[in-house]
Every structure is written in C-alpha cells, then in structure tokens.
Amino acid sequence: MTPSTQDSPESSGGDWPSDWLRATLGLFALRALEAGPSYGYAIIGEFERHGLGTVKGGTLYPLLTRYEAAGLVATEWRPGDAGPGRKYFALTEHGLDELQRLRTEWARFAEVSNSYLGTTQPGKEINP
Amino acid sequence: MIATVSDKKWFDEFIVELRLRDVLGHAIGDAVASARELLADTGQSAEEAFGPARTYAASLELPRDSGPGWATRGLWPTLLGVLAFLLFVHVFVAWAQDDRFLVSPARLALLVAPAALVAFLPLYLQAAMRRPWLLGLLLLIGAVLGFLSSAVAPALPGEAWLSLDPVPWLLGSTTSMVLLSLWNTVQTLRRGNVDDITTPLPDQLPHRYRARRAFLMLTNWFFPLFSAIILGLFLLLQR
Numbered sequence: 001m002t003p004s005t006q007d008s009p010e011s012s013g014g015d016w017p018s019d020w021l022r023a024t025l026g027l028f029a030l031r032a033l034e035a036g037p038s039y040g041y042a043i044i045g046e047f048e049r050h051g052l053g054t055v056k057g058g059t060l061y062p063l064l065t066r067y068e069a070a071g072l073v074a075t076e077w078r079p080g081d082a083g084p085g086r087k088y089f090a091l092t093e094h095g096l097d098e099l100q101r102l103r104t105e106w107a108r109f110a111e112v113s114n115s116y117l118g119t120t121q122p123g124k125e126i127n128p
Numbered sequence: 129m130i131a132t133v134s135d136k137k138w139f140d141e142f143i144v145e146l147r148l149r150d151v152l153g154h155a156i157g158d159a160v161a162s163a164r165e166l167l168a169d170t171g172q173s174a175e176e177a178f179g180p181a182r183t184y185a186a187s188l189e190l191p192r193d194s195g196p197g198w199a200t201r202g203l204w205p206t207l208l209g210v211l212a213f214l215l216f217v218h219v220f221v222a223w224a225q226d227d228r229f230l231v232s233p234a235r236l237a238l239l240v241a242p243a244a245l246v247a248f249l250p251l252y253l254q255a256a257m258r259r260p261w262l263l264g265l266l267l268l269i270g271a272v273l274g275f276l277s278s279a280v281a282p283a284l285p286g287e288a289w290l291s292l293d294p295v296p297w298l299l300g301s302t303t304s305m306v307l308l309s310l311w312n313t314v315q316t317l318r319r320g321n322v323d324d325i326t327t328p329l330p331d332q333l334p335h336r337y338r339a340r341r342a343f344l345m346l347t348n349w350f351f352p353l354f355s356a357i358i359l360g361l362f363l364l365l366q367r
Contacts, residue, residue: 040162041169057166058178062187065159069189077161077328085329087162 016053027106028052029063030091030099033073037090040064064089072098135167138174138181143325144257145185153324155190161328182258193322203253205315207246209308213351214242214274216301217358221278223294224362230281230288238277242270305351312348316341 032043044055067073072095076088091099139160146156166177178184218239222229231239245266249256256262282288324340346353 040166044170056177056179057163057170057172058184058187061159061162061166061178062184062189065189069191077158079329080165085161086165087158087328 021053021055022059024106025055025059026063026067027099027102029060029067030072030095030102033089033091033095034099037076037088039086039088043089067095071095132173135174138178139163141181141258142174142185145182146188146190148254148257149185149190150193151188151190152193153322154326154328157326158328159188159190160325203249205308205312207249209305209312209351210270211243211246212301212304212308213355214270215239215297216305216351216355217274218277219292219294219297219301220355220358220362223298227294228285228288229292229294229297230285231290231292232280232282232287233289234280235277235282236289238273238280241273245270302352302355305355309349309352313345316344316348 028047029043032038032046038046040057040060044057044060047053047055064073068075068089071092073089074092076090077085078088079085142163143156143160146159151159163174163178166172167174170177174181219229252262256266285291
C-alpha cells in the first residue's frame with residue numbers, strides 16, 4: 001500500500017470533483033473501519049486503492065477527531081516497531097449503527113439520483 | 129523521517145495554536161503524535177500533509193479546558209507580577225539611597241506606560257503569541273520605558289510633582305509579588321498535569337515531568353527571588 005503523496009481531494013487520483021469527496025468522506029471513513037481498527041495512512045491507502053482519490057491528513061484527521069468526539073469511533077495507541085507508534089481508530093457500536101444508517105440513505109439517494117439523471121427531457125421547459 | 133526545520137516550525141506553531149484554543153495537554157500530545165505518525169508514513173512535509181498549522185489546529189475537535197482561559201489563569205498574574213517588580217525596582221533605588229521616591233509628570237507617564245501595555249494586552253495578545261518577535265519587542269519597549277523613567281527622575285524634591293515615602297511602596301510591591309507567586313503556585317498545584325503535553329505512549333520518563341514541574345514552580349517565584357537577590361546584593365555591598 002503506497003498512497004500517492006502528491007494529490008489532494010482537489011486533484012484526486014480518482015479525478016472526482018472535490019465537493020463530492022468532501023461530502024462523502026465521512027461515510028467512506030466509517031466504511032474503511034468496518035472491517036476492523038485501522039490507522040491514518042492505511043485509511044488513506046484504502047481510499048486510493050478503491051479509486052476514491054488521495055485524501056490528505058489535513059482532511060482526514062479533523063473528520064476522525066469529530067467522530068471520536070461524537071462517540072462514533074474509539075482510539076487506541078499501539079507501539080510501532082521503530083516509529084512513533086500508531087493511533088488506531090475503531091468503530092464503536094454507535095459508529096456501526098451510523099454507518100448502516102448512512103449506507104441505507106446513500107443507496108436511496110443514489111437510486112433517486114440515478115433515476116433522475118437517467119431520464120432525459122430535451123427541449124422541455126421546467127415549471128414548478 | 130528526518131524532521132526538517134520547516135516541520136519543526138510548523139509543529140511549534142501547531143502547539144501554540146492548540147494552546148491558544150485551551151486544548152488539554154494530553155490531547156495536544158496526541159494530535160502531535162498523530163501528525164508525526166502520518167508524516168513518518170508518507171514522507172510528506174507537515175505543511176504539505178496538513179496545510180497551515182493554524183487552519184489545521186482550528187479544524188480539530190479536541191477536548192478543551194472548561195475552566196478559565198489560559199490568559200486569565202497564568203498570563204495576567206505573571207504580567208501583574210512584572211508591573212509589581214518594576215515598581216519594586218524603582219522604589220528600591222530611592223529607598224537604598226535613603227531618599228524619597230520622586231515623581232514628575234514625565235516619570236509618572238513612563239511608569240504608567242508599561243501598565244497600559246499590559247492593560248491593552250487583550251487587543252494584541254493572540255498576535256503577540258503567534259509572533260515571538262512581537263513579544264520580544266514588547267519586552268524591549270518595557271525595558272526602555274523603565275530605563276527612561278529612571279533617567280527622567282527628578283533630582284531634587286522641588287522638581288518633583290509627588291514626593292513619596294518609598295517604604296510603603298516597597299512593602300506593597302513586595303507583598304503583591306509574593307501574593308501573585310502564591311496564586312500561581314496554587315494554580316500550578318491545582319491543575320496538576322493537565323497542561324503537560326504528554327506523548328500517548330509511555331516513552332517519557334517520569335523524572336522529565338518532575339523536572340518540568342520544579343522549573344514551573346521556580347518561574348512562579350521568579351520576581352520575589354530576583355527582588356531578594358537585589359536586596360541581598362545591596363546589603364552585601366553595604367558592609
């Protein structure tokens with residue numbers, strides 16, 4: 001796992017508009033922790049591997065501190081082999097519930113959005 | 129990862145910004161260690177990974193001290209201590225020469241000026257904390273004002289606007305310094321290790337914290353100690 005260190009959400013490897021990534025990063029961060037506790041660099045690598053682009057620490061860590069304050073994630077420091085140690089983030093029960101809720105809502109939103117985007121009404125004026 | 133000079137500056141700024149936001153010491157240590165961890169993994173510079181230190185510090189939701197702010201807690205008593213010490217030095221000179229403390233309007237203005245610098249501190253405090261050179265400049269201005277107020281001291285009682293007995297002022301300034309030091313000591317003891325920036329992993333030795341605490345206690349008593357040294361030297365030279 002070697003996340004690129006050059007790109008930001010603004011010029012992500014996935015080339016997604018930065019607004020999209022910013023809006024969905026919270027959901028993706030919860031998803032990244034679903035399989036088990038993980039740490040900052042590994043989460044960034046996970047996003048990159050799945051084509052979501054490269055997220056900077058300055059974007060990810062504030063989100064994780066907000067989730068920690070909200071009780072969605074718990075943290076634990078583990079000693080590193082040679083480095084300064086690693087801070088592991090893990091989903092709490094509350095975080096898992098929130099992930100399921102957001103996942104369901106996202107599926108609904110995607111369905112509605114796709115349905116809307118799939119229909120074309122050329123030349124028709126939109127009236128309320 | 130080798131810490132660069134710019135990274136060191138970034139982390140220094142980061143810690144100051146978190147302090148200004150009254151983030152608890154252990155949370156500052158945690159945030160710093162987290163940032164270092166990512167930099168070690170990615171090889172990025174701190175600015176590259178996290179952006180400006182001030183913006184990054186503002187974006188983190190970290191546990192903060194719910195009590196009085198750091199300025200109320202530590203800064204005001206210290207600055208009042210500075211003023212008491214300046215007054216002590218001025219009246220001490222008059223007392224040592226067995227003279228009265230003579231005040232002309234010019235001298236009074238120069239004595240009041242440092243107090244005004246302290247009184248208006250809330251207007252520029254954060255700017256001063258973020259720019260160490262500004263703090264240095266303020267200290268320099270204070271020292272120059274102190275020197276000038278001595279330089280313009282009236283030579284004769286007839287030239288003075290006020291002629292004061294130095295003893296009550298000497299006792300008053302000394303008592304103020306001792307009371308402020310006591311206040312700071314009580315605050316230091318009451319807060320325990322809340323302000324200590326601790327690493328999340330126990331790799332720091334307890335004696336480091338003990339040494340830091342001892343140093344903090346010493347700084348609480350800096351002005352009374354320095355005043356005692358001045359008095360001691362004077363009495364020694366009198367022999």
